[in-house]
Amino acid sequence: MTTEPLHRNPERRPDRAALVIAAVLLVLAGIVAWDASRIGGVVQYARIGPQTVPYAIAICLAGLGLWTIVEALRGDFPEREPQEAMPVLWIVAGLLVQLLTIRFIGFSIATGVLFALVARAFGERRFWISIPFGIVLSIAVWVIFARGLSLTLPHGPLEDALMNLLRPRTTA
Amino acid sequence: MKHVIAASILAGAIALPFAAMAADYTIMAPAAPGGGWDQTARSLQEAMTAEGVSGNVQVVNVPGAGGTIGLAQFAQEANGNPDRLMVGGYVMVGAILTNKSPVTLDAVTPIARLTGEFEVIVVPAASELQTLADLTAKLKADPGSVSWAGGSAGGTDHITAGLFAKTVGADPKLVNYIAFSGGGEALAAVLGNQVTVGISGYGEFQAQVEAGALRVLGVSAPERIAIVDAPTFREGGVDLVVQNWRGIWAGPGLSAEQVAAITADVEKTVNSESWKKVLAAKGWNNTWLAGDDFKAQLATEIENTTAILKDIGLVS
Amino acid sequence: MGTVDLLIQGLGVAIQPINLLYALIGVTLGTLVGVLPGIGPATTVALLLPVTYRLDPAGSLIMFAGIYYGGMYGGSTTSILLNTPGESASIVTALEGNKMAKAGRGGAALSTAAIGSFVAGLIATIALAFLAPWVVSFALAFGPREYFALMVLAFVTVSAAFGDSALRGLVSLFIGLTLGLVGIDLQTGQARLSFGVPDLLDGIEVTTLAVAMFAIGETLYVAAQGKRAPATVEPVKGSLWMNARDWARSWKPWLRGTVIGFPIGAMPAGGAEIGTFFSYALEKRLSKHKEEFGNGAIEGVAGPEAANNASAAGTLVPLLTLGLPTSATAAIMLAGFQQYGLQPGPLLFTSNPQLVWGLIASLLIANLMLVILNLPLVGLWVRLLTIPKHWLYAGILLFATLGTIGANPSVVELGMLLVFGLMGYALRVFHFPIAPVVVGLILGPMAEQQLRRALAISQGDVTVLVTSPIAATLLTLAALALIVPMILRARGRGQVLTQMAADSD
Known part of the structure; x- marks a missing residue:
């Protein structure tokens, strides 16, 4: 709670690296959904089969990707240390x-x-x-x-x- | 003072494996330490060393995907090397099919079938199902109402359940099979009355059956076996025999003499007192079958297993 | 009364000098293999079981108990000192324990882990002796729907306990859940996210992910800081062992951890790591020092370590009373018992009382021996941190890869270690929490399988999920854990708003 600044710096530009993370999440969502679509149907009494949970996770990943884009555009990501x-x-x-x-x-x-x-x-x-x-x-x-x-x-x-x-x- | 003794004993325990170093057989267990194949490999190691069949036997674990990862590696590494052996069994036959493994048992040389265990169908003591006929009737009336607890999908337990349904005239696709990951999870589900029946090797249920908490409806053996006081499937009107067996393979590209020498070594081990002790301690049956007989039996089993896995819908 | 007599008789056998020696060898060997990251108690016991076969039944049982508890214990030492969890049940220990070690409080962390394990082991072993039949009937009442409800509760409480940003915590969790999909689906045999790579069919090993994300990710991160990172860690600040304040803050978490860990260990599909998650979440919620969580709170080591050891004893409840192996370790122990001509099961307590009580007595002795051996070694262990950084981290990677190579020497497995290590590094750079990834990998598949089992048994009837009293209670708890903090936060915000309004006036 304490690390999120109450007043955002209006001069902060969109965070490029965070946008890359968002893109990775969206791609991951696509891969999971594509993989789930290939799973063949087996008669299941459970009604939810081997592809149900992957689809749910793919939707959530996509949602998190969009959320990340919003935070990246608002410059909400914390400051990073320079890396060697x-x-x-x-x-x-x-x-x-x-x-x-x-x-x-x-x-x-x-x-x-x-x-x-x-x-x-x-x-x-x-x-x-x-x-x-x-x-x-x-x-x-x-x-x-x-x-x-x-x-x-x-x-x-x-x-x-x-x-x-x-x-x-x-x-x- | 005590520390000195402890240290020297510890050093002794560590140094012991140094004693006999003549490199002979290396046995691959295509599974993690602790499972049935690993125990088979390590028991063979013990018996071979004790009987002087081999000076030094190493066990190598290559776990993964029902043994198919170990199989692929073995087929490549053991090519033309008569010192390499691999443990495997019926589970591998199914795993090769369900995992669409590119390397099959054709790529290695079968030596012998060693041990086996029959499958049993059990119900909780309080269950309304008294006989195999009750189960058959329920299964025919509404296959979904019978939930079967056993090991992973496509394994021996699942195959047996599918074959059972097929034999009594129900659709194997409609078997309501609930897969549990190994150990006692399936047993717990049966004991806790969560499922209709449990299906697995007898060893899994033995203690509970002896204590009267579970009732055996039927055994997958051709005729009654001493350790289980219950009718066979055949006696219950279901013409089905299933055995979950384990065996041993050598690499590809060996000469007939080399195969004969390996078979002789394994046979000598299996006929030894040390091996008999192992069988007694672990509750395994000796199901020795070697050479062409083993090969023929393997071929039939692969054919039947392919058919039933298609019927269940696991293999297209 | 008969029970107590038998226990005393068992203890009498166990404290004979030669048996004490076997116990000592057992705990030493067990700890030695147990410290290897990636090699948990199950593999430790499997590898060392043959050593015990050379002894008489009483001696081998005692050495065996030592190996089991030693293997459990080894993991926490590396977690605390090197941020390298040896097995999944000590992942949580690394979270706070390693932060403490870096702040010069490694001695206190190791001590609270050792003493907490002892206390929990002692209480749980005694509970095993006297409460086993009741605990086991409770554990058997858990079917798939109850487990599903338990997993939901775990998700809710655990995810609330990690990190300061909801977005980053959830991203980490969903990365873990995605990794949990990899491999063959247990119910249908279908391969998911495996892309035709056979090594992926068995899914991603929790220990591989944990070792990579914690040990390798951390090493990469520290290296990338270059000269800005401090050259050495001061190993001891203040007292080496626990001070009075540490004791005051540790004893309640020990007891709470025991109470959580023991029954969860006894559940057929529980697993030691679930108990440590619950304990960590609970301690964070109850602690008066919430701000210290994430920076080295001793409660976060004391509770989960106690829970871990209590569930180890809990595992023995269904094993001894039902012959039901509820974990990989227990399955191997079952094989071990059969070697001694012992058939665990409902008849064991009546047919073989000497051996059962001998085993329980051995566990008590092994437990005591571990704490006696390890407390004096704490000073030596923390000195490890004074090794110059380049040798220390080189050694950490040697050990981290050794565990993986020993468990499964395949190129793919080592490749995963590298890829997940880089992922752990990237997550650190962007301030994503690490633990939720591992939590997602562990809990995700369990929750999915239990849900599908429950629905398959009911033939698709969803109402069964809430019609069992236990499941309904657990789900209500989960709902409360989700809603109550929201209400409190809303209220708190209201107070802040009124205050701000008052200020601006």
Whole structure:
């Protein structure tokens, strides 16, 4: 309640970003309604079938989109902090690297790289420190959770090499 | 002092899986930890290791969409690799059809059927329905008035309800089936008198039946089974047998020798004392069926299931 | 009397040194896996159950109780310190708990969570021992229409408790409801909003969404502030543990949380997170410090944590008395019991009293052990916050992704983590509240399924929704919760208007 100013600043121009949000909501409403229209009819005693609730949600989303347009035009959205793009990109890169490579290079290396890239986003530029540190940490986590507690974590060359080292010689 | 002991025991508990590392079979459970397929995979793991069939057995969980996500991944990863196995069952047959899965059971190599459970139809003790004939009459008179509580749409329970209606001459499309998400929700609905009948594997209802809170109207077995004191569907005049079974598959692209070796390993495990203990503890029946017999049975089931899912209206 | 004797006998078994050791190992292992975001108590118990098979029945039961309570407990620590809810029932804890941790009150938040969990666990376990038969008959009276009414009440009370803008709160809620549509419709098997992607057929995992929106969204937001964000957090301001004021503000929420959580846990379609929502909404309404909600109100940690633990004990009511597993965790526990040759159900209390009371005694011991273990560790935990920020957030993302990878190592699942993380970031930038998205994802599908079940059973007759006394009562409460604040606000505005009129004179 306290954040809404009683007297709006008449000089504030329409909020472009808020209009984008409104557009996103309207598009979302369209997608939900389109998807619901494709659902085939199954005999239902409930009278409300699998498409009823999606339609209701689509209507509400559209309504919220219109409401957002009104608030955007009136400049009712609160002030935003300026954002820096680079750190966000570093973190997104880290997550992308992990999800694309984890099945091939194993949990430890992929997660170690993620670790280093996130640290980079927060200003740690020394990759020759952060990558090895991240990998060692990830190996420790892998050993505890994958070997010790039988969680399924993808393994790669590093984990296999480690397990070979630890394997008792007699079974060879 | 106590901390030292605790720490060393803890370390021991964590270190135990290191003991035997000879990589042998990796069994995929195409479901989250805890469900029937996961329990089957983990029980196989235990029995195979205990019997020395395999030095080290790993279980991998790939959950999702009635096992079809695991199936798609397995068909690709296990191609030509005789160390990979996958657990699955009747539920997967239905899920492949309802989810329109691009990868079907044709893409993998069936090894054997392992366990099975029959379906039962139950009513609350206070219900006016006394026999299967009462249910049949009610269903024929007004199909909508019989609400059936069971698992998710298109699953074994739903299929059985549809087949039941079809067999007694009612329209399977008009079955008023109420799907409940797993666990005890369906059981609670029956106990709370919210629905007319409950339909599921006997294990789900066993405790309540023994306590007298539920009455079994019929069992989907071909003849009476020891654990359930109730008539079969056939005895009640409904010629229908349904079994919710689980089995094991290997990857595609294996030679006949490799398939034979895997079948021998699984057979040895299933005939072991450890496996018999598992069956007793979990209340599973041994329904061993391997090779061409299993393949033939699978083909019939896929055909029947496709037909009934079309009749119910879930598959077009 | 027989009951008390059996309980004492059970406690006697449980406090033997070797059994205490098993309990200790159980709670440690349980906490270790339970802290992983995305891996809740159900998976924890499933993964660790085989460890217990190596022991005798009494020992394994005790270790098992420890794993269960430890798994429940692990989630709240990460929620408070790292804003990373380990499971859906500790999402609400993150709301106020993490704000407290950032203000140097993490010790107090962890303490009220630990002690609140203990108090709730103690009361609820005793209630389990003595009230189980009554609670269970109440729980069974809930059919689809009653659940639908309960969900309506939850929507009304919970959405009133989030955020300061009706528009932004509703947008968040409807994003959550839309996400809740994704996947196969349980009643008809039709795929909705899945666009042919098989990984979407099972819907969106609540923990994936929560971890992404909270942990990853927050990390992105803090990183994007660049140098303007404070370099480090001061981990302790004032006393490390709870001060007298904290105690005074915590004890009532503990008790209220217990009273809410226990019966909801006992309901077959309840779920621990529903209890935490109600508790949070109630505490916010009753609190004398409403302005602190959203900025670190201790009541908002104390109540939901108590509710969470009480519902864990509540889950055991239908499990032990009816053999009815009402949650994924309970279903796995059922499998565990069968391993010990125990068939939970109506006959269990009479046929196997030693084991039942042994289990209840074990739960009491595990509960006590958790609070004894965790209180001294609070100081150590809050030190985590003094780790330099670049390592701390790198570690948070390591843990956040670890949970998801462990639960389901698929590219699509990790992709969802990234997409929802970016969405959580965008929502933060535009001051949209985060929690309603998760609430919508949890409550939406439940409400829809229950409504359709109720109508299918009645063959389309809508009047059944209000003809049951319980449903009618719940819906009346929901209507009151919606209308009364409006009237009060209208009146309040009237007062302001008269005041303004008086001023202008």
